[in-house]
Amino acid sequence: MTTQPDTRGRAAAATIFVCTTCRRKRADRPEGYDLPGVGLAAALAEEILRQGLAELTVIPVACLAVCRRPCTVAFAAPGKWTHLVGDLDADAHVADIVATALAVARSEDGIVPWVERPQSIKSGGLARVPPLGS
Amino acid sequence: MTTQPDTRGRAAAATIFVCTTCRRKRADRPEGYDLPGVGLAAALAEEILRQGLAELTVIPVACLAVCRRPCTVAFAAPGKWTHLVGDLDADAHVADIVATALAVARSEDGIVPWVERPQSIKSGGLARVPPLGS
Numbered sequence: 001m002t003t004q005p006d007t008r009g010r011a012a013a014a015t016i017f018v019c020t021t022c023r024r025k026r027a028d029r030p031e032g033y034d035l036p037g038v039g040l041a042a043a044l045a046e047e048i049l050r051q052g053l054a055e056l057t058v059i060p061v062a063c064l065a066v067c068r069r070p071c072t073v074a075f076a077a078p079g080k081w082t083h084l085v086g087d088l089d090a091d092a093h094v095a096d097i098v099a100t101a102l103a104v105a106r107s108e109d110g111i112v113p114w115v116e117r118p119q120s121i122k123s124g125g126l127a128r129v130p131p132l133g134s
Numbered sequence: 135m136t137t138q139p140d141t142r143g144r145a146a147a148a149t150i151f152v153c154t155t156c157r158r159k160r161a162d163r164p165e166g167y168d169l170p171g172v173g174l175a176a177a178l179a180e181e182i183l184r185q186g187l188a189e190l191t192v193i194p195v196a197c198l199a200v201c202r203r204p205c206t207v208a209f210a211a212p213g214k215w216t217h218l219v220g221d222l223d224a225d226a227h228v229a230d231i232v233a234t235a236l237a238v239a240r241s242e243d244g245i246v247p248w249v250e251r252p253q254s255i256k257s258g259g260l261a262r263v264p265p266l267g268s
Contacts, residue, residue, distance in 0.1 A: 015266055065217075065262040074263045082216070083199075084261050127218050127261055128199040129208045132149055 013055045014077040014105035016044060016097060021063040022070030037071045040090035040097075047094050055105050056098070066126060075101055079131050080110025087124040096120045147189045148211040148239035150178060150231060155197040156204030174205045174224035174231075181228050189239050190232070200260060209235055213265050214244025221258040230254045 018041040023033040041060040048056045066072040069086030076082040083104070088097065096118035103112040110131070114122070152175040157167040175194040182190045200206040203220030210216040217238070222231065230252035237246040244265070248256070 017264060059264075061264055063262070065259055072261075074261075076263065076266055078266060082263055084218075084263065125199055127206075127208075128197070129210065129216055129218065129263070130151060130193075130195055132210055132212060 012105050013057070014075060014101045015057045015059055016101050017059050017061045017064065017074040017076060018044065019064040019066065019070070019072040020060045022067060022072055024070045036090040040071045040073075040088065040094070043090060043094045044097060047098050051098070053098070053102065056101050069124070069126065072126070073097060075104045075110070077104055077110055079133070080104065080107070081131060082110065082129045083112075084126040084128070085121055085124040086126050088120060093118075093120045146239050147191070148209060148235045149191045149193055150235050151193050151195045151198065151208040151210060152178065153198040153200065153204070153206040154194045156201060156206055158204045170224040171205045174207075174222065174228070177224060177228045178231060181232050185232070187232070187236065190235050203258070203260065206260070207231060209238045209244070211238055211244055213267070214238065214241065215265060216244065216263045217246075218260040218262070219255055219258040220260050222254060227252075227254045 018037050020035060020037040020041060022037050024036045026032065026034045041058055045058045048058060064072050064074060066086055071088040071090055072084065072086040073088060074082055074084045099118060100112060100121050103116060104110050152171050154169060154171040154175060156171050158170045160166065160168045175192055179192045182192060198206050198208060200220055205222040205224055206218065206220040207222060208216055208218045233252060234246060234255050237250060238244050
């Protein structure tokens with residue numbers, strides 16, 4: 001247990017990494033795609049500010065290397081499991097993502113009980129990784 | 135940068151998480167599948183011991199939640215990017231996985247240059263997540 005991060009005092013925080021590189025097919029665009037993660041990151045930051053959720057941080061990331069399931073996000077917190085979720089819509093799923101990040105922040109180990117996950121988070125699940133030192 | 139882990143003095147270490155829950159279809163088994171991650175974790179630990187690579191740690195994990203691309207592993211190190219890789223063969227890819235873990239351990243940020251990745255690690259790439267505090 002020597003490498004387990006000390007999460008006391010910061011156990012209620014969580015970070016949402018948002019991939020801004022995922023391409024979404026858009027027949028109406030000359031280039032044939034857009035980058036919905038850019039708008040999703042902005043919408044999440046705005047919603048977190050609106051709700052006054054100082055425990056949540058949004059970090060746009062140039063590439064989570066999933067690619068085929070935009071938008072993709074990762075929920076991470078010190079000393080907890082990290083979760084990757086894809087197939088998220090930049091408009092429809094902002095509330096689901098914020099609620100899940102809050103649940104991760106308030107959880108003991110980063111694992112949100114299945115029944116408490118919004119449908120978009122359940123169906124978009126890609127992977128999870130335990131914390132180092134767990 | 136206040137949450138950036140201090141990696142000085144331990145930058146040369148890396149952990150390989152191995153999913154032991156992934157099911158691989160096996161027509162020759164009465165249950166129709168086996169759990170190749172169990173054998174992969176054992177083979178990796180044996181190879182690391184054989185090579186005397188004290189900087190690498192293998193941790194079997196009950197479920198990385200990828201499921202459809204066994205075997206799945208994650209490469210992780212303090213303060214570095216974490217990488218998830220699937221479609222790995224428990225027999226054929228032990229050397230590739232150990233070489234990649236060593237490259238992660240010796241890298242600055244956990245990102246192994248594309249040209250230095252074994253083919254199995256390239257083609258099995260699932261996702262990556264930045265470190266908290268990056």
